Amino acid sequence: MEKIVIVGPSSQILGVKIAQELGIESINTDIKKFPDGENYLRINIEDETLIAGKEVIIVQSTGPSASADQNARLMELFMMIDSVKRMGAVKIIAVVPYLAYTRQDKIFRPGETQFANAIIHMINYFGIDELYSVDVHAPIVLNECTCKAINIDSMKLLADYIKSIGARNIVVVAPDKGAVERSGAFANYFGENVPVEVFEKERDVKTGEIKMSGALNLKNKDVVIADDIIATGGTMATAIKLAKTSGAKKVFAVATHALLLEQAKYRILKAGADEIIGTDSIDNEVCKVSLAKIIADYLK
């Protein structure tokens, strides 16, 4: 079956690269906001037979940025699915590297919504055949998918990048217990005996305030702090400060989805990071690692 990539507005570089890796055509979208705030999207084609009968791969991360928030990105995703379905796509594959709302996977306070599940239910409603995401914060939410759903691991790619910039004597530090498993798998990519240390993090569920503690011996070590998401940078900056006071020589702040909201860059660099490293799940200045090949390999 012929395939085509729809490059979503939030994943312009990644979408084109995936199409190039697959050796297939790609097209983009026209988007705007109506005066009342409603989103508008059309697939940028004049001839709808370009879609009819094809396998359509939609690439759209749903992270917030200066130009659109995650709600707009999700709406665009739904609009693209709806549009290609109407035009007669035979198979629809959604590549959503950053899946918004997956941090709302648990009920922390009475009255809350487990909205991570609801987002998957919405994707189910629009109806796709396969969903590919990357380092999903709570992979368990993918169990809600009624279609095939794959959580791609970007850790090897990030580890390869860190090795390529000459990090030595590496210790991987997990900024909280939730990151321990991921950090352990990450450390293995640096070699068998690379240690994983963990700081204790507590977040006040009402105020969001973070407290972190722990004293490690990191003297002369290159410390890699790995998280799935950097949002405001609070977690990362606090972990970096602790790593520095524990003797770290260099500190690399690594995240699959470096959203870098508000003053995150300032906070992280001011805390003492040598470099911030993310993937092109989020199209910004720290996306030094491309997911295009690994995603294309899954799609082949």
Ligand code: R5P
């Ligand atoms: C939380 O459990 C996540 O894994 C990240 O640690 C968190 O989202 C980072 O948020 P922030 O950068 O705002 O501290």
